[in-house]
Amino acid sequence: MREKAFLHSVKLLCLLILLLFIPVTVLSQKKKKKETETEVVKDSTDSKKGKKYNDLVKKGTLKKGLFNIIQVKTDVYFEIQDSLFKREFLIVNKLSQVPFQINEAGLNKGMNYENKIISFYKDTIAKKVWVKTYVPKVSSPKEDAITASVIDNFSESVIEVFDIETKNNDSSAVVIKVNKIFDGKQKSFNDVLSNTGIGGSVKSDLSYIESLKTFPKNIVVKSQLTTSFSDGTSSLPITLGVTTNIILLDKTPMKPRFSDNRIGFFSEKHWYFTDAQQAMLEKELITRWRLEPKKEDEERYLKGELVEPKKPIVYYIDPSTPKQWRKYIIDGVLDWQAAFERAGFKNAIIAKEPTEKDLDFDVDDVRYSVITYAASPKSNAMGPSVVDPRSGEIIEADIIWWHNVMTSLQSWMRIQTGPIDPKARGNVFSEEHMGEAIRFVSSHEVGHTFGLKHNMGASFAYDVESLRSKEFTAKMGGTAPSIMDYARYNYVAQPEDNVTVITPKIGEYDKYAIEWGYRWYGPNENETARLNEAIAKHQNDPIYFYGEQGSDIDPRSQSEDLGNDAVKASEYGLKNLKRVVDNILNWSYDKDQSYYQTGKLYIGAIGQWQTYNGHVLTNIGGVYLNPTVHGDNKQSYVPVPAAMQKRAVDYLVKNVITIPQWLFFNDVLDKTNPLKDSPFGPYEYTPYTMSRALQYDVMYSLFSDDRLLRMTENELYQRNKTNEKVFTVNDLFQKLHQSVFAGTIQNKSLSILERMTQKNYVDVLIVSTNKLFEKTDVKKTIQIEETLQMPHLCSLNEAHMARNINNSFLKRVTEVTSDKKGELSKVLQLLRTKRSTGDQSTQNHYRDLIQRIDKALNNTTF
Template sequence: MFALNSLRVAVLLSLGAHALAFAQEPAPPAPPAPPAPSPSTEVPVVATTPLQPAAAPAPAVAAPAATRPFAELVRGARQHPGFLNLYQKEEKVWIELRPDQFDRPLFMSVNMPNGLGERGVYGSQMGFSRVVTFHRIGNLVQMIAKNTQFKAIGGTPEAKVVAQGFSDSLVAIAPVSSGPNPKNQSVLIDANILLFGDIPGFSTRLESAFRLQYAMDARNSSFTSVRSDEAMTGFQVNAHYAVARIPAPPPVMPAMPAAIASPPTTLPDPRSMFLGFYYTFMPLPAEPMASRRADDRVGHFVTTNQDFSDDVAPTTAVHMVSRWRLEKKDPAQALSEPKQPIVYWMDANIPDKYRESVRQGILAWNAAFEKIGFKDAVVVKQQTAADRFDTMDARHASVRWFVGSDVGFAIGPRQVDPRTGEILDADIGMSDGFSRTARRMVSEDGMGGTVAFAPHDGDAAHEDRCDYMLQSGDEMGFAMGLLEARGELEMGSPQADAVAQAYVRSVIMHEVGHTLGLRHNFRSSTIYTIKQLQDAAFTREHGMTGSVMDYTPFNLALKGERQGEYVASALGPYDYWAIEYAYKPIEPAREKQELARIAARSNEPLLAFGTDQDAGGFNSDPDVNVFDLGSDPLAYFQRRLAISRELWDRIQNRTLKPGESYESLRRSFDYGFQQFARTMPVVVKYVGGVTYLRDHAGTGRATFTPVPLPRQRAALKMLTNSLFKSDSFTFTPAMISRLGADTFAMRGKADVSVGGRVLGLQAGVLDQLMSDAVAVRLIDSREKLDNPGLGLGLDELYSTVQDAVWSELKTGKDITGMRRNLQREHLKRVAVMLLRATPSMPADARSLQRENSLALQRDLRGAMARPASREVKAHLSESYETLSQALKAPMLRVGT
């Protein structure tokens, strides 16, 4: 038996050293000294072993020696009693585990209070959570993540089948450090060994971000603080990651530059970094919350389990609404305080001047809870120096600020009990750009630059990542520039500061909605008319959209129109409905019936719903969009393009004050192009577009309805007039020559390529209009019509685009350089369609393009006979030859 146990230990130690990367990696040469840990009110624990150059690899878990008596090991150690008792002696920390704590499921969360400040590695970020158990094998303790995704009723044959079919995962290991405690037979395990491995999997994340193989360095990692009470046990780890060397850049840039190493830019020495992880261990709720089945007509985040208990059900998937446990103190009262409110802690790192706006944004949700009988369901508390906890632990929902060199987003994630969908923790992260962008636009010159997009990865990140703050920051920059140019808002004034505060408050409302379990609702912007949106009293009462979970643009009136609220200040009707479905107290016996009644209201116009998968991609619903307003999205986009052109006209005639930087003109100029870049791809969705409703039977509405032909034609006309006409873009040389850049932040050439910006817009729209996906969409949409002639045809699409792009061939007008570039882009795509038939290309698309190409060839031949400049003649001749060769060449079938 002893030999068998020794073999088990050896195998598991090998697994810990290799598969789980617990072994010490080679240290980098001459790294910087570790930075001092951030101030903490808790007991600091520091590493004492310095990092040495060229250190030899050493296993993090050595072969277990004879254990020491419990009393001897803890003699002189400071005890932290709590959920898990801790003992601390200098840099060492031990966890005490009683016999009843082995193989007992508990909740573990891993959050990230400290980061790197670039490329997705930021501080104040919520990580992931697991249900884990401590399992003992001889003198080794495994921390095992339980597989909670698959289940069946306990004690049944189905439960045995599930257990045999799906595996748990080994997360970490540590040796037993002590003999049993004579009082309760508990033992100690080494927390330094257990938690100084790469449990968060950040070596892969760092490799993805920087293309460098950073490894966890356990020897130079340490506990910044440890804390334990009856509710939870927490460890903040200052984790060191290192790479032995930074490879030299290649002498010649490869074809795929993203594959080469790109070291961090925010570190004193890019070979070494310290990242902070906060590990929380706490009991799962002793009495699981009653779960609530989700309904696809209402947009909630869900916790999904695969339940194999019933082999009659059409699917094993069970979708439960993610929600907080909310129960009335007095169920008999129509309006009662909850037994336990949803408490949000405003972290001490939130700047003072924005705390009131953040508080208001959180508390705005109480209006929805009052409708279903809860008084003060949401409570806000401000963390002070007297509060001896980190809001990154799993017991304190929080709002935190964070900074970085490339950040510009906010995020509202949650961690849930996988058994029921109960939300146990939520930490809203707000980047410094949240305030800095607003303040910069207000106090400097009213314009903002584009914040770089921050990459993200991980399961929760894709679901929870919210770019509302990033994109609404651009919206605010555009709005402030326009209002300043109109003379309607003076930068640095109290009115301008009020707009910035309202902007912060509105985005907080949005992110809090995520932490309450609500998904995006991008159809909600269509429920009110433009006239209603111009009435500030109306929007303060009813909301600016159906839901604050939409991405709402600044509500800008055309010149001469009445101006309403700039940003949303109140919840919309959908928000009340979604909160009612998730949180309304319902007796169990009638819950199914009552939830069906609530969800059946989905066909009410004010409760319109469409979420992320409906808004993105070629086949998305054209009425489900980000940053639109009003009951007619096409009309809104036309208004926004008109405002963009107004901004351009105003900056062309603007006289700057002596000494004022030309950079402000450059930003306003670019904001206009941003509006075009945001608008045009959405307008394309109407071409062959199909609306998608989540109705269930009984509403009388079809699930899929093609966009009416007049609206498709209107969208196509908007595209051609805005992008493809000969006078779509005209700028004075005097204005272009003044578009100075920020010379401190400038990369590449300083001057502006207007033609390049215009061509980028045009090429992007051509890519969409002439894609296989749009061709398939047009053909498929006719299948849903009793009269196929009421759908837009491929021939009309291709002919309209070609006539607009090549209009000079018939009018005889001069073909400018900007127009020649557009025509080459169109011809390039036509030639590809003629020469390379992809598997997804409809046969009709290629045959119609061939017919159109023959007509274009005749027009080119006629134009070549007319007088023109040498550049134009060369362009026409080359275009004719390219088209002729494409028509003659044999077709290459791709993918066959």
């Protein structure tokens, strides 16, 4: 028993010992197993990561560049290096293909429609890549306290997010799938429909990525994006070819140069905050290329030697440009070499056709500045640029050259120079003659891509009589000291003057402006002082005057005008225009052809007449707006002299109030009416309807509230300041009244045209007066002024930059109302006295006008 009990005790003890050890062993084994599993999982993760990246590359294609691009069938991936996160990129979107419907609307290949700065941010916790954008127009010193507030009040906005698909093999880059930003599913990188004004949304199932290229500093992605367009009766499919460029910007932006309103450069607004300020500082950075001497040439440059720039400006000619015009376009670019030599650089500009050496050449690639040729019925050309908004640096230039620009050139030359140049008379010009015109347009548009705005005030520098001098025009090179003016061709010169230099050329102002914008200054030079000195040196010379585009106040800064006296220049222009009208049938003759070309030439002549009217009209109530600074002793506002305003009114009385029958009623009408092209075919204007509408347009503008208010302001200010003679609103009405109602005063029977003029006069006063009290809408007449006037180039929006004098506040309580009603009362009194004079048609006319004026003035007696 005892032995049994002992054995039993031993067994129990062994069992207890076993029980004590088993948990330790099991736990130990479990722990080892867990540790092993963890290692396996870790290895597996690395393996899967590497496997996934390698599989992507193996299955697809890998293109190395700024971002490596991996393409697996239709899936597109960007491989973004860690070093590129938080860097700034510029997105540039362009049209690369357009269908018929869009072409006809004026949107064409090469047009840049959307730019913005973005940055990529890696989020390792959420395993995503965020894309943010901001407006880079605010700066503050890093060390200033206000900088923290600047950061918070001008922060970035998130525009896109991507999942991190995998990493590359050494984990130095992440891979994201990017289809959605290029195939139309998302608008974050490319909102083509909104930014071109088409509207609607992209049909992603009918859209796709077409091609991708990556280079060391940029990426080019081309897509085909489809939407639909309704013409009111049916829905039409529209597929746009779009190209998105993603450009890596320099870490340190170019040193900016600040604008000056005495010289015309495009600019980018910028706000500056500092602790020391009492108010935020707003400046504008001019847009210009980064043109610098090479390091080894800096000393020679500063001594005044011409040196080649570190990086020249290169323009490529679109291979689709007709061969016969390429030489002239290139010559127009290279004509600017002399201007850059003034700034100290030789061979600063290169213009060439792409060759086999340019293996990667692509019209839509921002590495290439291209003069893009657009097959389109649009008659225009323009020269916008892609700009780094942080500094104003021009990165790339896009000149769009519409094929039909030649129709505008031919119209200008034919009507403005046909009387003095036999080469400019036919329906088709010689290749050489058209080529020289193309060269002029090339120079003008390239000037815009250097940052130069239109200088509509340049032509005012030349005396009108000088434009009739063969010697002067040959010496000065054309019609104005700036090719950036719209000083087209010399319509002032008469046949007997024998002037031969009639085409605008790069002038003295252009060279001065390029020097001001592009001269490089060393680190020890006071750049601001030097730039101010350059302007001050020429501030009293009209050749260097800059006149903003878009002003209808300053008669010096007008489009299409010549010389310093609009009345005299227009009188010379009319003499030549009469010669054109006398020869319309001969110059447009083309055996067995319709009179289409005849009608087009005829309406062009009428448009030129209307252009002259506008030039003269701006002088009435006009003000010379001088860009001034403290210390220059110049007046900012100078009313146009009273004598000039009187001459301007006399011109309009003679050539508009009295309808020129040589223009509107002549032998051409036996064959055709004036013709204007429209989407539905040529549109015919009858002479009575056209002359009535155009006369009305001039009268309405002449009696515009703003013009009369400027005359009132001038009368008040000038008479309080000096005893100088002032041309008043009463003077204006007296001159017009005596002319418009001359036949009535003399008890004559009125002709149809005289009755027409009186009706226009009275209606303009009634409509414009009622408009002050919001009883009627703005005049509703045939809007044909823009249709008829000579065509314009450059769709660059500069009008918002022009100075504007705000005198529109509470017009109904100004003298304008009293003056207009007073004139209506005067007319009413005259008509009541004369209502029984003249023939039956005249008397009917008087009764009609009396009733109209009675109603307008709320009179109850008749």
